[in-house]
Amino acid sequence: MRYSIYNAIHKAQRQRLFELSIKIGRANFNDPAQAAEVKDDLKKMIAHLRKHSHTEETFIHPLFAKIDHTEHKLETEHHALEKLLNNLEENAPGNDGDKLYTEFNRLLAAYLQHIDAEEIAQSEILWKHFSDEELMEVSKRFQQSLSPQEVMENMKFMLPCLSAPEITNFLSNMKNKMPSPAFQLLCEIAEKAFSAAEWQDIKKAIEMTTN
Numbered sequence: 354m355r356y357s358i359y360n361a362i363h364k365a366q367r368q369r370l371f372e373l374s375i376k377i378g379r380a381n382f383n384d385p386a387q388a389a390e391v392k393d394d395l396k397k398m399i400a401h402l403r404k405h406s407h408t409e410e411t412f413i414h415p416l417f418a419k420i421d422h423t424e425h426k427l428e429t430e431h432h433a434l435e436k437l438l439n440n441l442e443e444n445a446p447g448n449d450g451d452k453l454y455t456e457f458n459r460l461l462a463a464y465l466q467h468i469d470a471e472e473i474a475q476s477e478i479l480w481k482h483f484s485d486e487e488l489m490e491v492s493k494r495f496q497q498s499l500s501p502q503e504v505m506e507n508m509k510f511m512l513p514c515l516s517a518p519e520i521t522n523f524l525s526n527m528k529n530k531m532p533s534p535a536f537q538l539l540c541e542i543a544e545k546a547f548s549a550a551e552w553q554d555i556k557k558a559i560e561m562t563t564n
């Protein structure tokens with residue numbers, strides 16, 4: 354199986370977008386506390402998506418640019434998504450929950466298509482022209498560009514959305530590459546997403562692969 358530069362973050366984005374769609378749909382916008390919470394979540398999601406597009410343009414699109422014009426197509430899609438994000442920002446200050454729900458799901462639908470196109474471009478272009486080591490190097494350069502606080506924010510966003518085998522693989526890779534307290538922090542973030550029995554199995558699997 355090839356290394357996917359997109360897999361973990363796109364999986365987390367799908368889950369977080371679905372969760373927020375449900376939350377907006379169920380919120381009582383007549384309750385100021387609920388309305389404020391939804392708007393705060395929405396603001397954070399918009400900021401995350403903008404930052405993510407910028408990251409892709411900085412670290413991943415130069416790879417496409419070496420081969421063909423795919424980076425132009427993906428950047429055009431980023432501009433179209435930016436328009437939807439601007440629409441959402443304009444609608445968020447009001448208390449029209451139905452309008453916000455419609456606009457948010459319009460963004461969600463467009464975003465799902467966009468990340469699918471990126472993943473297809475990865476398998477059809479990046480995997481043909483770059484080795485796993487070269488793609489991992491790009492991920493590493495991105496990680497190194499982040500502050501420790503940004504790394505933790507990313508982990509909190511991403512780790513609870515991964516499957517048990519993905520978490521086992523991820524934490525096994527990280528265990529000997531970082532100080533023990535930082536590794537413990539990652540374990541605490543991941544643990545919350547699993548039952549006690551599942552977490553015991555994950556811990557055992559990590560110990561078996563790293564000892």
Ligand SMILES: [Fe+2]
Pocket residue numbers: 405406409427431467471
């Ligand atoms: Fe993108």
